[in-house]
Amino acid sequence: MRKPTVILRDCAEYDPEKIRHLVRAGLDSLHLRPNGRTLVKPNVVASGPRFPHAHTRPEFMEGVLRALKDRAASDTEEIAVGERCGITIPTRFAYKGAGYYEMVDRVGGVKMYHFDEETQVEVPLYHENRLRDSFFTPEPVARADFFVNCPKFKAHPWTTVTFSMKNYIGIQDDPHRLIDHDHKLDEKVRDLQYIIQPQFIAMDAITAGEGRMLTPIPFDMGLVLMGDNQVAFDAVCCHIIGLDPLSVPHIRMAHEEGFGPVDLSEINIIGDVPLGLAQERASAFRVGLVRVEDYFEGTSIRAYSGKPPGGEVDYCWGGCPGALEEAIEILRLYDAQCDDKIPPMHIVFGAYEGTLDVRDGEQVVFLGDCASFKGNIHGKPFELESVYVDRSEKSPYEATAEGIFTKMAKVTTKMATQGSKSAFRIAGCPVSVAEQVLLLVNMGKLNNPYLDKNQVIDFNNAYFSSRTRKTINRIFGQPYQRSGPTPRGASRPKQNLPPKGVKAPLEKR
């Protein structure tokens, strides 16, 4: 059997024509031609002048889209870009901030999908150890014939790194994305692989993102990476930064499920940059896995983390603690006095069994449904029980997500009614980055990024445009389809087959 291929190409600058040339050559060496419904999934988790390194750059996408058009087969129905960005921002706003609308206008003939506005299609899962029996994904993903993953090379505070596989968190809309976005996040990323596998991966590793995923520190790597197998691709990325791919749970689990190899001897590595040189360039790259207690050391926030439910792990990588790390970094971008303004406070995650050294006037915030504590606060006995609801009781069919203005109203009301108490809970599983930003805005009287005067008009336009389109879709279309249009073609992983005798909706055409 042919080995999966990963291509390492030298590219020091965001030159769309150079990137086009490299990507076209990459498609050529992999004998790939876009066809049918071709969908390109970038990483646009956040964008705009304050988030220049969080997303796949538009110059990169321009090169990729032009190369795809150059190589498109005659039966290509469309070439499209699709994404659901993060932190409760409308994808329209993220696309605009990233310069994607101008970019697709320059390329011409490219359709834009906003996954938060699209019909969501149910895709059943059959593999063992799955978290759920099905996923919802936007129709353009479910129906893609030629799927191109275009991630950004970044570190991640929940999953160590975000390379190709982790980019799949953006193939769900908010209600479904937040389900299992907790200490099972790596398993969720593994399961997402069953929705679709990319025929082609092209990664923006020209300027990589170190340390974090929303506000990464730029790290010049000067690489365009391409490949045809997601596990092999992520494994090579790990090797570039000196990380054992098996130490990243979602890569290990996808490998164990048969999605691809991690051993370099089973991967065909080609290109004009030898792996050793790529490793030299990335030798000081720092990943993002820092426990919240350590992350906030030396600040006015003292963080404490106990075990999340289930007893399998002792820390909720994937949930509330990492979201607090991203939240503080966003706030630092919008308020230079952020750290000085936040009063000394205590934030508790999970079932915390230690003590809390809370001084007069200081407050304790229990973040998340699973937070619990029994002990003393301000010298008085205090007990808070977990209100965690087991994931088996959360149905994707009933999943909802609040818009940013609802979140803002809820957090503000909560603070108005509870904010003077010595201790209170912010509920949720997870408590999203957006909610944690709003909590700290209230606690420290910080500038609110969602009301930033430089972007408020664009933000509101995108928000109301997106809401209107979703409402129209809900009235005239089918926002959710059960067992609806199904993935076609060879992109469906062969493991996603029904048990014998069970008719699979996936098999319908």
Ligand code: SF4
């Ligand atoms: S409430 Fe937060 S910390 Fe607890 S399990 Fe859920 S995501 Fe993790």
